[in-house]
């Protein structure tokens with residue numbers, strides 16, 4: 261028989277041999293026979309159980325030991341010999357380095373590695389000056405620890421305490437330093453700090469995820485409110501990591517918009533509903549009354565007419581006529597009453613309508629609080645004003661430059677005329693979307709009006725600002741605006757200017773505007789620094 265070639269042949273032959281040798285059909289027996297048939301070497305199974313037992317037995321008395329044990333367990337869980345090798349060599353390397361740094365014991369023998377020992381078991385040899393750490397480095401380390409504490413140790417008193425001790429130690433005169441002690445303190449602090457940093461990063465990610473979930477849910481439950489849906493989708497996008505203070509400020513502004521608009525929509529709906537309910541109810545009531553009354557009077561007049569038909573004399577007719585006149589009077593009075601009530605109802609409806617109008621005007625004023633443009637989702641003029649104000653104050657505080665770029669879409673009128681106003685709106689949205697993706701996280705874009713946008717570029721000189729805007733132009737060329745089947749290149753001309761200290765914002769905008777016009781005159785689709 262020829263040697264089995266395919267994996268199926270090998271498997272079949274392995275099973276035959278299992279049966280022939282009357283071996284129990286366990287995975288191990290099958291695997292051994294498979295390799296025997298194939299002529300391959302059986303892979304050594306990863307000794308999970310014994311390694312887990314070793315991991316269990318590892319000590320956890322010191323932070324370094326805890327960390328080593330965790331990494332060891334992680335490598336086992338991954339079935340990775342490479343990771344195990346790395347963990348062991350790193351750990352043993354660190355221990356050896358600590359052993360060489362540790363001062364000799366009284367009997368002159370080299371002490372055992374100390375990095376794994378708890379603080380209380382630190383070397384007991386007399387302190388000696390620490391020659392290895394330059395004073396400058398110590399100053400910087402102390403400052404780093406000082407900056408890290410409020411951020412990462414706010415919820416961890418032990419970390420805070422360790423940090424303070426470390427700062428105090430680092431600020432001692434260098435002659436008082438003892439390298440192993442300092443190393444131990446730094447190691448302990450770094451170890452605990454790593455947990456605090458992991459925790460803080462985890463909290464941020466979880467919070468953002470939570471926020472996104474809230475936005476997604478609001479989005480899902482407002483299918484009949486396109487504006488709110490649009491805002492919620494923008495919020496979901498804005499809540500994507502990475503998080504920065506600017507992103508949070510943007511989120512806050514957008515949320516405020518949503519809250520204002522929501523209140524607006526709710527109030528107006530409630531008012532309109534109430535008015536409609538009242539009017540409809542009273543109208544139906546009155547309609548029923550008129551119908552009943554006219555039916556009653558109709559029967560009465562019918563009866564009078566019949567009696568008149570059968571009357572033999574004038575004397576017989578007189579009371580019937582009298583009765584008919586009374587009925588007619590009563591009908592007229594009833595009709596008048598109903599008519600008065602309907603007039604009253606109309607007056608009330610007019611008053612309610614006026615109230616709704618007043619409310620709408622009031623809410624329109626409230627809408628001035630809105631900071632984002634409804635069409636494009638970027639900041640509106642008001643939002644831009646506060647963003648520029650915030651960034652100029654930040655620039656003054658940090659002594660950095662700040663640039664403004666004013667963008668005006670080229671030949672927009674022609675685009676509107678050829679594709680229609682709605683397509684023009686879509687084109688503006690497209691530009692805002694591309695800009696959001698193209699700009700740096702610290703840059704802010706807002707719609708200044710019509711087809712004009714302003715970009716605020718903090719901590720940027722004019723040349724760099726021009727490069728940022730030119731990159732946006734390239735990105736727009738790479739992402740053509742799609743209208744149905746048609747692709748259109750949207751271009752803009754831009755003026756860039758650096759804000760001068762203490763100048764009014766309008767002066768900088770006017771300069772950017774003048775530069776933008778120079779760009780238009782020079783042939784459009786270009787950036788001019790002014």
Ligand SMILES: Nc1nc2c(ncn2[C@@H]2O[C@H](COP(=O)(O)OP(=O)(O)OP(=O)(O)O)[C@@H](O)[C@H]2O)c(=O)[nH]1
Pocket residue numbers: 668669670671672673674676680681682683684685688709710711780784
């Ligand atoms: N679709 C749409 N059009 C707008 C909006 N705001 C302003 N426009 C139009 O934008 C056009 C701007 O036209 P112009 O100021 O003549 O400028 P242009 O055609 O872009 O020409 P250049 O600036 O010289 O390149 C006007 O027709 C406005 O009606 C908007 O929100 N949506």
